Amino acid sequence: MHALPSHDALRQILPSVIFELADRFVRAGFEISLVGGPVRDLFLGRVSPDLDFTTSATPEQTVKAISGWADNIWDVGREFGTIAFKKDGFTLEVTTYRADAYDKDSRKPIVAFGDNLRDDLFRRDFTMNAMALRLPDLELVDPFDGVDSLREGLIRTPGSPDISFSDDPLRMMRAARFASQLRIEVSPEVRQAMAEMTERIDIISAERVRDELVKLINGADPRAGIDLLVDSGLADKVLPEVSALRLEIDEHHRHKDVYQHSLTVLEQAIGHETDTDGAVPGPDFILRFAALMHDVGKPATRKFESNGAVSFRHHDMVGSKLVKQRMRALRFDKDTTKAVARLVELHMRFYGYGEAGWTDSAVRRYVTDAGDLLERLHRLTRSDVTTRNRRKAERLGFAYDDLETRIAEITEQEELNAIRPDLNGEQIMSLLGIKAGPMVGRAYNFMLNLRLDDGPLGEEIAGERLQAWWAEQPESQAGEHDK
Known part of the structure; x- marks a missing residue:
């Protein structure tokens, strides 16, 4: 001060x-x-x-x-x-x-x-x-x-905090936001009032809660703000999926619980931001919120295996759906919601690369599926490594280094970030003699998958492959297409 x-x-x-x-x-x-x-x-x-x-x-x-x-x-x-x-x-x-x-x-x-x-x-x-x-x-x-x-370094209210929070319950969210932004703590009486008055937040509009949450996540110490929301019980109202993580044991058995793991991933993701310029300039809400929410599917997918281990199969897919539901409830815009949910869905895609390796086709699909979220996905995936096993952490780090190197090499060779089929829609219609409609879309998807699997073929070879595919389609055999 x-x-x-x-x-x-x-x-x-x-x-x-x-x-x-x-x-x-x-x-x-x-x-x-x-x-x-x-x-x-x-x-x-x-x-x-x-x-x-x-x-x-x-x-x-x-x-x-x-x-x-x-x-x-x-x-x-x-x-x-x-x-x-x-x-x-x-x-x-x-x-x-x-x-x-x-x-x-x-x-x-x-x-x-x-x-x-x-x-x-x-x-x-x-x-x-x-x-x-x-x-x-x-x-x-x-x-x-x-x-x-x-x-x-304490957050206090001018009068009694219970009266202050009863008057304007959004102040409880603001307390957590300031804990994040200013790296200060709430006084004991403010903390107690927050715990006793969580129900009052129900009268506050979702938009106002969302705005305070964004400021909290983008603050200097979002872990402190989230901890305050969870400890006070306020998160049970505004981010119940995060509160639920406290009860789940991480499958690696290296962390106190998935909640603490998620906060560590959030902090590590912040460390991977690129200041005010670069690929992911900070503070980046999409990356940070995806890091916090990436494992929210675990409570619903927890399974105790016969050998005593705990698994969370498909928690990435379940988590993505939960993220969409929560962000819609908080009135986030569609683009932000879609981006965070997509990162949660993709955050497990990398695992297994180190053991089995990927074909060029798999690398292409990884990049294509990530789209313009690729740089954020790189950072989220790296941040998700919180193991205390140094050898394992180094192995995962080396594997991701290798993946990024391969992405760069293939990108340079094929302009991977702008992948398009060798034939466009007009060429497809001309070659097959069909008019615009669902069949063109199916043919285009075939050409896109062909491009992802085999790389660039050139128009002549691609046309031959398209005609071979078309010959196997019922519409071609039955003459049902509209010439």
């Missing part, structure tokens, strides 16, 4: 647009303060991209104060007291002092505007976010000891 910079230093650090805004409000007779995350981040040695303010002005008075100065204004949050606008490339939000009340069965507060800064800070989620800098003199206002919370 850093000390708050001096006034002169703050004026150099903070964007000038803050002081321009403050001048307009003060001249109009209103109080205004920089509040929340931007103030907290100053103690963490960074400048927040968010610029949030609280003011004594009403929304209408705020609009009047910034009209003609702001580049553009939108007021979709007016009923909640928030006016957002852009100025010089910055997005700013100014919210009227709030003193909200809550209905225990509602997802939204009953908006009530307040008349002082302290009451506004009291209604905020955590003490570290309940600090403000009065503008323009940059006086720190910290009535609930947010600085002490940061210094101790």
Whole structure:
């Protein structure tokens, strides 16, 4: 934790647009303060991209104060007291002092505007976010000891945590998110309140839960955030498949349980990200979430063998289906859902390569099935090796090195990443004398499989093979195709 910079230093650090805004409000007779995350981040040695303010002005008075100065204004949050606008490339939000009340069965507060800064800070989620800098003199206002919370590395609430979480249950997810993002712990009373109030999360929309989960997974220490969700019981509501992993013993008998194994895979996957550039720039939610969820099919597929071993046959396929169900329930978009589920489905494909080796055809299929997820699949597969047996880990690592080398060689020879049959659809129709329809699709799939199995053949040989295949089809023999 850093000390708050001096006034002169703050004026150099903070964007000038803050002081321009403050001048307009003060001249109009209103109080205004920089509040929340931007103030907290100053103690963490960074400048927040968010610029949030609280003011004594009403929304209408705020609009009047910034009209003609702001580049553009939108007021979709007016009923909640928030006016957002852009100025010089910055997005700013100014919210009227709030003193909200809550209905225990509602997802939204009953908006009530307040008349002082302290009451506004009291209604905020955590003490570290309940600090403000009065503008323009940059006086720190910290009535609930947010600085002490940061210094101790603890997440606390300004008031009683059970009341805070009852008012807005999403704050429980935010606690886990901050544990991940800021590498800090929750206080004992916050942890207890989370455990006692998990049912309250049911009134929160899936979209809001999803957004906090994404921020958690993309944080600096997602293991800490997931642990908090699981230990508190909140994961039973939002990620029950992960909670279930605690009960399952890994088949290698080298880990405490599959849950701990999955968290280790997540951490190792983060280590395989390529910073802000490269093949998989981090933080990469798709890779990270696939790493966390890759074994969620194990509880449903666990089988005790006659020799005492435990197996999880087809847990990859079962897990992929469970991932789709969970991500759909959390309202993830289709592309992200499809990508994570596909990685879970493919994460076991590599095993066996080291013992038996693969034909060129098998390598082609591996690349084709992975598609644009190949780089992520490389990293997920490597991350899944958590054995403490050094010799086994080295053997698997060498085997995957060899596979990647073969992929690179075949790619160079055949442009594997853009595999297409030797004949396209129009050529197929011309050669076989058929019109567009299901038969063209079947013929195209035959040509694609031929390409995967035998590599590039050239149009002449490929045409001969296609005609031989066509001669064996009932449609050709019976003359049912439409010439």
